[in-house]
Amino acid sequence: ILNVEQSPQSLHVQEGDSTNFTCSFPSSNFYALHWYRWETAKSPEALFVMTLNGDEKKKGRISATLNTKEGYSYLYIKGSQPEDSATYLCAPSRSGNTPLVFGKGTRLSVIA
Amino acid sequence: DADVTQTPRNRITKTGKRIMLECSQTKGHDRMYWYRQDPGLGLRLIYYSFDVKDINKGEISDGYSVSRQAQAKFSLSLESAIPNQTALYFCATSDLTSPGGTDTQYFGPGTRLTVL
Numbered sequence: 001i002l003n004v005e006q007s008p009q010s011l012h013v014q015e016g017d018s019t020n021f022t023c024s025f026p027s028s029n030f031y032a033l034h035w036y037r038w039e040t041a042k043s044p045e046a047l048f049v050m051t052l053n054g055d056e057k058k059k060g061r062i063s064a065t066l067n068t069k070e071g072y073s074y075l076y077i078k079g080s081q082p083e084d085s086a087t088y089l090c091a092p093s094r095s096g097n098t099p100l101v102f103g104k105g106t107r108l109s110v111i112a
Numbered sequence: 113d114a115d116v117t118q119t120p121r122n123r124i125t126k127t128g129k130r131i132m133l134e135c136s137q138t139k140g141h142d143r144m145y146w147y148r149q150d151p152g153l154g155l156r157l158i159y160y161s162f163d164v165k166d167i168n169k170g171e172i173s174d175g176y177s178v179s180r181q182a183q184a185k186f187s188l189s190l191e192s193a194i195p196n197q198t199a200l201y202f203c204a205t206s207d208l209t210s211p212g213g214t215d216t217q218y219f220g221p222g223t224r225l226t227v228l
Contacts, residue, residue, distance in 0.1 A: 034216060043202065043219035044155070089155070096208050096215060097162070099145065099170070104154035 002026060006090055006103035013080050014111055020076045021106040023090030027071035034100060035064055035075055036089040044089060047075075080110040115139045116220035118203050124226045131190040133223050135203030143206045144186035145217065146170075146178060148199040155202065161186055193227040200224050 005024040013019050025033070032051045036044040048057040053068040061078045077084055087107045091100035116137045125131055135144065146158040147170075157170030159178040167178060175197060179187045190197055201224075204217040 032215065036217075043221055044217075046216045046218070049214045049216055091217075093215065099157055099160050100215070100217060101157075102147075102155040104152070 002092060002094065002101040004090065004092060004101050004103035006088075006106050008106060009104070010107040010109070012109045012111060015081060017080050017110075018076070018078045019080055019108065020074050021088065021108075023073045023075070023092075023103055025071050025073075025090075025092040027069060029094040030068045030071070031093045031095045031098075033066055033068075033073050034091040034093075035073070036091065036102075038087040038089055038105065040086070047088075075106075077108070080108070082110045082112050084108060085110045116203060116205055116218055118201075118220040118223050120223060121221065122224045124228065125193055126228050127194055129193050129227075131193050131225065133188045133201055133203075133225070135186045135188070135220055137184050137203075137205045137218075137220075139205055139207070139218060140183075141205035141207040141218075142183060143208065143215070144180065145204040145206070146176075146186065146188045147202045147204065148172070148197075149202060149222075150199050158188065158201075190225075190227075193225075195227045198225060198227045 034049045035047040038044040048064045050066040055066040063076045066073045087105040089105045091102045093100050119134045142163045145160045147155045161180045177189045203220040206215045206217045208215040
């Protein structure tokens with residue numbers, strides 16, 4: 001089973017602050033890295049999938065980068081808004097024939 | 113209509129009872145998954161199926177069984193429920209084989225199960 005670490009576990013920021021958090025995973029046998037956003041009382045929803053070292057993805061104020069050689073990905077939120085409050089999960093996989101392994105997530109609270 | 117549906121959405125049962133949770137999808141995906149979520153433990157994989165004839169154990173399969181009745185249906189059973197199986201259960205689907213398929217998972221709304 002892949003060892004996936006996400007840090008910090010939780011984060012409280014003020015509205016308008018920019019923030020970032022980390023997903024660490026084994027760099028060997030890397031296939032893909034997924035980020036999901038999970039709002040309270042809802043289901044996880046996909047944000048990004050990245051496969052290549054150096055990949056960067058962006059959706060509105062949220063962006064992500066990938067370093068497969070050292071085994072980490074960063075998720076950035078620029079100008080946090082209360083509606084960004086959610087748990088952000090990362091999930092790497094080792095191949096197309098193995099399931100994703102989810103980290104425990106970073107819980108973000110944005111205070112108005 | 114939702115692409116991934118789960119029934120029931122909530123269930124309270126007693127220790128020792130047999131329980132079945134059902135998942136249906138209209139996305140046409142071959143791959144289906146069952147997870148449980150416990151506070152502080154994130155999403156843990158119970159079973160997964162990459163096609164109708166394929167069933168695989170996940171990280172925490174003990175005490176659970178599954179049935180893949182069709183491409184669109186994947187059921188999770190607790191043969192004899194116990195209190196530590198109280199959790200939120202999610203079904204998910206994904207597709208790697210179609211053009212552009214990325215194996216991104218799409219989740220159902222969840223089933224909250226309480227075992228007394």
